[in-house]
Amino acid sequence: xxxxxxxxxxxRDGALHxxxxxxxxxxxxxAEATGAKAEAVLLGSGIGExxxxxxxxGLAAVHVADAPVLADYTPGAYVxxxxxxxxxxxxxxxxxxxxxxxxxYFARLAQETxxxxxxxxxxxxxxxxxxxxxxxxxxxKLQSKVKVKxxxxxxxxxxxxxxxxxxxxxxxxxxxxxxxxxxxxxxDREILEVQEVAGEAVDxxxxxxxxxVGRGVxxxxxxxxxxxxxxALGADIGASRPVIDSDWLPRDRQIGSSGQTVAPKLYIALxxxxxxxxxxxxxxxxxxxxxxxxxxxxxxxxADYGVIADIHEFVPAFTEAVKEAKGS
Amino acid sequence: xxxxxxxxxxxxxxxxxxxxxxxxxxEEEDLxxxxxESDEYAxxxxxxxAEATGGEVIVFxxxPERVKEALxxxxxxxxxxxxxLSDAAFDGxxxxxxxxxLATALAQEEIDLVLTGSQSDDVxxxxxxxxxxxxxxxPHAWLVMGVELEGDGASAKVIREMESGMNEIxxxxxxxxxxIQAGINHPRYASLKGIMQAKKKPIEAKSAADLGLDASAxxxxxxxxxxxxxxxxxxxxxxxxxxxxPEEAAKLLVEKLQKEARVL
Numbered sequence: 138x139x140x141x142x143x144x145x146x147x148x149r150d151g152a153l154h155x156x157x158x159x160x161x162x163x164x165x166x167x168a169e170a171t172g173a174k175a176e177a178v179l180l181g182s183g184i185g186e187x188x189x190x191x192x193x194x195g196l197a198a199v200h201v202a203d204a205p206v207l208a209d210y211t212p213g214a215y216v217x218x219x220x221x222x223x224x225x226x227x228x229x230x231x232x233x234x235x236x237x238x239x240x241x242y243f244a245r246l247a248q249e250t251x252x253x254x255x256x257x258x259x260x261x262x263x264x265x266x267x268x269x270x271x272x273x274x275x276x277x278k279l280q281s282k283v284k285v286k287x288x289x290x291x292x293x294x295x296x297x298x299x300x301x302x303x304x305x306x307x308x309x310x311x312x313x314x315x316x317x318x319x320x321x322x323x324x325d326r327e328i329l330e331v332q333e334v335a336g337e338a339v340d341x342x343x344x345x346x347x348x349x350v351g352r353g354v355x356x357x358x359x360x361x362x363x364x365x366x367x368x369a370l371g372a373d374i375g376a377s378r379p380v381i382d383s384d385w386l387p388r389d390r391q392i393g394s395s396g397q398t399v400a401p402k403l404y405i406a407l408x409x410x411x412x413x414x415x416x417x418x419x420x421x422x423x424x425x426x427x428x429x430x431x432x433x434x435x436x437x438x439x440a441d442y443g444v445i446a447d448i449h450e451f452v453p454a455f456t457e458a459v460k461e462a463k464g465s
Numbered sequence: 466x467x468x469x470x471x472x473x474x475x476x477x478x479x480x481x482x483x484x485x486x487x488x489x490x491x492e493e494e495d496l497x498x499x500x501x502e503s504d505e506y507a508x509x510x511x512x513x514x515a516e517a518t519g520g521e522v523i524v525f526x527x528x529p530e531r532v533k534e535a536l537x538x539x540x541x542x543x544x545x546x547x548x549x550l551s552d553a554a555f556d557g558x559x560x561x562x563x564x565x566x567l568a569t570a571l572a573q574e575e576i577d578l579v580l581t582g583s584q585s586d587d588v589x590x591x592x593x594x595x596x597x598x599x600x601x602x603x604p605h606a607w608l609v610m611g612v613e614l615e616g617d618g619a620s621a622k623v624i625r626e627m628e629s630g631m632n633e634i635x636x637x638x639x640x641x642x643x644x645i646q647a648g649i650n651h652p653r654y655a656s657l658k659g660i661m662q663a664k665k666k667p668i669e670a671k672s673a674a675d676l677g678l679d680a681s682a683x684x685x686x687x688x689x690x691x692x693x694x695x696x697x698x699x700x701x702x703x704x705x706x707x708x709x710x711p712e713e714a715a716k717l718l719v720e721k722l723q724k725e726a727r728v729l
Contacts (some may be wrong), residue, residue, distance in 0.1 A: 211635075212595075212604075212605065212606075213604065236628065237607075237608055237626065237627055237628055238627075240591050240592070240607055240608070241595075241606070241607040241608065241625070242595070243592070244560055244561075244564075244590075244591070244592025244593075244595035244596050244599075245592075245595040245596065245598065245599045245605065247560075247561060247592070247596070248561060248564065248595070248596045248599035248600065249599055253559075253561075253689030253690065254559065254560055254561055254590065254592055254596075254689070254690075255690060256560075256589075256590050256591060256592060257589065257591075264693070269693060273589075274587060274588055274589060274695065275476065275478050275482060275491070275586070275587055276478045276586060278478060278482060278697070279482065279484070279491070279695045279696060279697055279698075280695070280696055280697075280698050281588075281692050281693075281694065281695045282692070282693045282694045282695075283690050283691065283692055283693060284690075284691050284693050285689055285690060285691075286688070286689055286690070286691055287689055291689070325604040325637065325638075326604070326606070326623075326635040326636065326637055327635055327636040327637075328633065328634075328635045329622070329634045329635055329636060330633075330634050331627070331631055331632070331633050331634070332631070332632050332634065333630060333631060333632075334626075334630045334631065334632055346728075370729075378647070378648065379647075381648065382647050382648035384651075391630075394628055395626050395628065395629075395630065396630060397630065398629070402728045403722065403726070403728040403729070410478075423726075423728065424722070424726040424728045426718065426722070427704055433482070433697055435698060437703050437704045437706075438698055438703040438704070439703065440703060440704035441704060441705065441726065442704055442705050442706075442707060442718060442721060442722070442726075443703070443704030443705065443706045443707065444706070444707050444714050444718060445706065445708070446711055446714065450711045451711045451714065451715065454711040454712045454714070454715040455715040455718065455719075457712075457715065458712075458715035458716045458718070458719040459719055459729070461716075461719075462719045462720075462723060462729070463729075
């Protein structure tokens with residue numbers, strides 16, 4: 138069915154992942170742009186109630202695969218359930234939220250079904266001879282426009298925040314079973330446990346002001362001036378992932394997709410380039426200041442105020458200016 | 466245990482990037498290249514596992530002549546030998562085309578485990594390892610933060626990173642493809658002795674024909690994706706830039722944070 142866009146929703150314990158709504162918005166827009174129907178696909182165990190809830194969005198149909206083997210996510214079971222259904226129905230596009238779970242299995246699903254694989258798009262536009270897809274490359278320093286060649290289904294994942302979760306529409310779609318052979322589906326992992334990484338000793342989610350550092354801070358021994366700035370501002374210190382991986386700060390200071398999500402009044406990003414993995418954790422901040430010596434750093438696109446400077450020169454001056462202002 | 470590691474050589478994104486004349490990619494002349502970050506962690510993990518099991522590491526990479534530099538570095542760090550998928554036909558592949566070529570080369574060896582990084586720092590498709598696993602018919606896991614071998618290498622206990630500071634722990638049967646996340650370990654530095662030894666270690670070149678692959682099935686010709694253009698994000702939107710020497714800029718910034726943004 139070349140006139141169909143499928144949207145594979147992610148759920149856990151019968152609740153939709155927040156990015157599933159964004160995927161619905163993307164899928165609906167894509168369906169509209171290509172004159173297709175948008176249909177949802179839902180996998181899990183005991184998800185009848187959730188399927189009814191999804192049917193209330195603006196969709197033409199909801200296809201459900203409900204079986205105990207799908208209770209815990211494993212790539213083997215998900216690919217096993219989805220691949221025959223995709224081969225059978227041959228939708229033009231299958232849209233996924235670009236979550237860690239999706240990335241874990243959807244390349245394999247593309248390989249299995251012979252579909253094209255188009256990960257992490259932020260937008261699309263109509264171009265000569267088809268759609269042009271936008272996706273960030275080179276640590277989000279550049280944007281690329283990509284076209285898909287050839288015929289057949291395209292698996293596409295949409296980046297967090299790229300489409301509005303409010304645009305899910307409303308309706309009353311028919312709920313039916315996904316056309317696949319669930320008896321043939323097997324898990325390829327034995328799930329042992331789910332655990333918290335660091336126990337989150339430091340909770341940055343309530344911080345009013347955060348000073349966050351990136352790899353460009355240059356080392357554990359270079360943190361002194363940053364600590365002084367944080368003290369002058371009454372701020373907590375956070376960091377992007379490379380700083381944590383280098384052991385310059387403990388893991389409970391990490392902000393981003395695999396760390397904490399924060400929304401302070403003031404967020405000061407020092408030598409942080411602004412890769413999506415970091416910005417998803419801080420873009421709810423009220424005011425963002427970015428200091429970076431690279432004028433092309435993507436962080437400047439979402440900051441309110443930017444200073445193009447070496448943080449080692451700027452931070453001591455900033456600390457002095459803050460002290461002066463607070464003293465007066 | 467014989468462990469294969471697939472590495473990619475990528476542009477150093479800390480370097481100043483320029484868009485190429487045809488605007489379809491960046492200018493690669495004079496651009497520094499390095500081993501992709503998560504692949505460095507994958508290599509370290511492989512070396513550690515090989516040392517613990519008395520095994521060896523074979524490193525694979527696909528790309529132009531310059532890729533030999535990355536392979537030589539991996540050899541200096543302790544890999545026993547290298548396979549270079551070297552053929553203009555391999556250029557410009559998406560995750561499916563590159564994964565197919567790598568899987569075909571891997572299938573020509575006796576391998577017990579494949580490690581690779583979770584995502585490349587250039588195009589970032591994050592799927593090549595999974596595609597390799599699909600072709601080999603092995604299980605895989607993406608974003609791996611821990612590997613513990615069990616039962617003499619029959620299976621592995623794997624820690625996979627989830628969102629919001631959670632990890633999932635599960636068991637997979639080996640052989641498998643594990644796509645390693647940056648931060649899983651602390652990559653070693655090459656010793657002088659290692660660098661000297663690497664000069665004598667073999668790098669075997671393999672073309673598409675050597676792998677029995679038709680040139681139209683790999684690289685750009687075998688890919689469904691085509692990059693039409695690349696560009697720096699449009700400025701204009703975004704930050705109000707404070708352009709002044711550090712002390713002056715600092716004072717202006719504090720003033721704006723107090724009076725405009727009212728957050729200080």
